[in-house]
Amino acid sequence: MRIALDAMGGDFAPEAIIDGAILATQRLKDDITIVLVGKKDVIHSYLKKKDFNSSRIAIVHADEVISMGEHPTKALTQKPNSSISVGYYLLKTKEVGAFCSAGNTGAMMVGAMFSVKAVEGVIRPCIANLLPKLNGSTGIFLDVGANADCKPEVLEQFGEIGYTYAKYVLGIKNPKVGLMNLGEEEGKGTVLTQAAHQLLKGNKNINFIGNVEGRDLFNDKADVVVCDGFTGNVILKMAESIYDIMASKNMSDPFFDRFNYEAVGGSPILGVNGNVVIGHGVSSPLAIANMLDLASSLVRANISEHFKEIYSA
Known part of the structure; x- marks a missing residue:
């Protein structure tokens, strides 16, 4: 199982987010890989500083960041290479089973609606x-x-x-x-x-x-x-x-x-074609780890597919 995590989203990003990902590798099952989405050099440098080297964490580069105060729709349009946009792309293409972010809530909601989209019938x-x-x-x-x-x-x-x-x-x-x-x-x-x-x-x-x-x-x-x-x-x-x-x-x-x-650690967006969890902007490493745990439970329950079954009947 692969879960994407917006490394640049949140008031204390990227440090608290990456620390949360590291903590999650110690708590979650061994079959879970956390995909950190964000500026590769920044993420790599911090992991090196923490002396962390494990295949449990992967990095996908995204060179733009949507800040907490930006207008959601404008930001997603103007920043197609943002960590939120790239995270949703990974979810849409099924390269990951879930996407989590403690970043701009509005951008996360708009991204869900225009990227993975609502389940037909919702x-x-x-x-x-x-x-x-x-x-x-x-x-x-x-x-x-x-x-x-x-x-x-x-x-x-x-x-x-x-x-x-x-x-x-x-x-x-x-x-x-x-x-x-x-x-x-x-x-x-x-x-x-x-x-x-x-x-x-x-x-x-x-x-x-x-x-x-x-x-x-x-x-x-x-x-x-x-x-x-x-x-x-x-x-x-x-x-x-x-x-x-x-x-x-x-x-x-x-x-x-x-x-x-x-x-x-977070709240799921329900009724979309994928597993999405939004975290609190002030998320601590513990909150991030628990958000990833919640995301893994959504993937294991295959919840988005159950919604599709209900509304396709």
């Missing part, structure tokens, strides 16, 4: 995030930022996408799907959530259990929580802040430690 690809559960298990909620405004049929599809991910990646036999709302009752919510509820309720391909509230995120009521990207992003940032506040007060708890972005 209305809107989305970004998902894992949910730590109080019972020790893991759930998923989506979307967390790609689609701030959604139509009812898009939320219904998020339910299908999340159900599929939970089944094949998280290993949950018949995942419970809930719709984030301001009340459990069927008639509660906005025009959007009321219409989405009816679509999800009538969908025979998923195990829809009805509305869930914010207090249900971390219990076992639902394995998959569906929401629009605006709501999901607010939830994600709030959860991250809880960990930050506890850390600032020198408080530690095994459950809340799972709120740390480093614990998972």
Whole structure:
């Protein structure tokens, strides 16, 4: 298995990214090769400085970099040899099984849409995030930022996408799907959530259990929580802040430690023709290593092919 990693993307690139790749070689299975994409001389020089020489890491040259503040579409058009563009080329041509980056999130999303493209039948690809559960298990909620405004049929599809991910990646036999709302009752919510509820309720391909509230995120009521990207992003940032506040007060708890972005390392873009993971801009080496681990689980689950099977039927 080969996983491409944008060596130039992130606030602390390339050092933190390369350190994360080195750490990953110590943690991931021996059949995984990490392909660092970026300026070859810079990457090679840093690996030499770290006295690292292993076939577990390969280098593919890309002489341009898309910075965090650049306009995504313009940058991808004007910089065809950027590390993000080259990473997507490797994914599109199947030279790698997944592509990861802690770089410009917008460029990663636009690159996914215009390079590997959405799976035929998917209305809107989305970004998902894992949910730590109080019972020790893991759930998923989506979307967390790609689609701030959604139509009812898009939320219904998020339910299908999340159900599929939970089944094949998280290993949950018949995942419970809930719709984030301001009340459990069927008639509660906005025009959007009321219409989405009816679509999800009538969908025979998923195990829809009805509305869930914010207090249900971390219990076992639902394995998959569906929401629009605006709501999901607010939830994600709030959860991250809880960990930050506890850390600032020198408080530690095994459950809340799972709120740390480093614990998972990234969020997958689901619904595209390939395995893509976006990392936090401030990603540390540990976060990068865990992002690569997440990417490997997507490849092993063959998740993008499962989406194709669903929507080609």
